[in-house]
Amino acid sequence: MKKKVDVIILVLSVVVVILSITLLKISSDPQPKLIGSYQSETMPPDIYMLSFFQDGTYEVYENSNLVDEGTYISTDTDEAYLIKSEQENQLIVLSKDDNFYYYSPDQSVYLMKNLDKYPVSLGEPN
CATH class of the missing domain: 1.20.5 (Single alpha-helices involved in coiled-coils or other helix-helix interfaces)
Structure with missing residues (x-):
C-alpha cells in the first residue's frame, strides 16, 4: 500500500x-508590438502593405504605391492600436501570431502578416 x-x-x-x-x-x-512591415496575402491587383515606425507614424501602400500615412497609438491593452489619418480611423487588434485584420478604404478586409520588424518606406504619395 x-x-x-x-x-x-x-x-x-x-x-x-x-x-x-x-x-x-x-x-x-x-505580446508582439505593432512595429515593422505587414503585408496582405492576396493576389494582385489589391496587395496592401502597412509600415509602422517607432516614432508613432505609419504608411499604407497599395500595390507598392503610397496611398496614405498617419499616426498610431497604443490603447490601454497590449494588443490594440488606433491608427489615424485624413482618410481613416480604425482599431487594429494584433494577435499573438503578430497578424491583424485591416479594412481597406473600400471596406474589404485583409489579413496582414508581419514581414519584418524593420519598417520599409517605399516612397512619396501618388
Missing part, C-alpha cells in the same frame, strides 16, 4: 511540474 501511495505521489508531482512549466512558458511569451 505504501508503494502505491508513493507511486501516485510521484506521478502527481511530475504532472504538476509539467503543467507549471507549460503555464509559465505561456504566460511569459510577450
